[in-house]
Amino acid sequence: MELPACFRYLPGWVEDEDRVYAALVDAIAWEQNDITIAGRTIKIPRLTCWMGDAAYTYSGVRNEPKPAPEALQALQRRLEQESAATYNSCLANLYRDGRDSISYHSDDEPELGDRPTIASISLGARRRFTIRHQESGQRWQLDLGAGDLLIMKDESQSDYRHAVPKTRTAVGPRMNLTYRWFG
Numbered sequence: 001m002e003l004p005a006c007f008r009y010l011p012g013w014v015e016d017e018d019r020v021y022a023a024l025v026d027a028i029a030w031e032q033n034d035i036t037i038a039g040r041t042i043k044i045p046r047l048t049c050w051m052g053d054a055a056y057t058y059s060g061v062r063n064e065p066k067p068a069p070e071a072l073q074a075l076q077r078r079l080e081q082e083s084a085a086t087y088n089s090c091l092a093n094l095y096r097d098g099r100d101s102i103s104y105h106s107d108d109e110p111e112l113g114d115r116p117t118i119a120s121i122s123l124g125a126r127r128r129f130t131i132r133h134q135e136s137g138q139r140w141q142l143d144l145g146a147g148d149l150l151i152m153k154d155e156s157q158s159d160y161r162h163a164v165p166k167t168r169t170a171v172g173p174r175m176n177l178t179y180r181w182f183g
């Protein structure tokens, strides 16, 4: 099914994606944060790293920025040309296996502004990405593979939610880089 117009899918956008994955998996300062929901503290089911100018707080976790490796900045420069947008930060996710996931959410923190453009690059193993329209409940799914780019803009965060569900299928690690403008 065709995606809503505020999601633009560009498969195979990254050149040399295996090399970029290998460089970044070692260079990024991964950590596993805790989140507290309804008084219960659990570990986020994936590794993350926030690279930007300022601290980023989401789900009650304050993330201090870490330095961005050169390979990450090189991708950002190419992305800015592709998406006619500028980015000043990147939230990286590492899904170690099928038990790692991100549940349905919108990236709607106030610092991202109204109708943010978020450029999301996938590297490593292919994983399912699901989109749900908040009001109608209509769903879409994409299998994001190594080198794929998904640009989310306009009402993608205000009207839709997205997720990477857990899978029982044996699957290797997947990295996702979400470039954002954080004001």
Ligand SMILES: O=C(O)CCC(=O)C(=O)O
Pocket (backbone or CB within 6 Å): 091, 093, 102, 107, 120, 129, 144, 162, 163, 164, 176, 178
């Ligand atoms: O891993 C993905 O493809 C999505 C990650 C995501 O939605 C996020 O970091 O906000």
Ligand SMILES: [Fe+2]
Pocket (backbone or CB within 6 Å): 105, 106, 107, 162
């Ligand atoms: Fe997201």
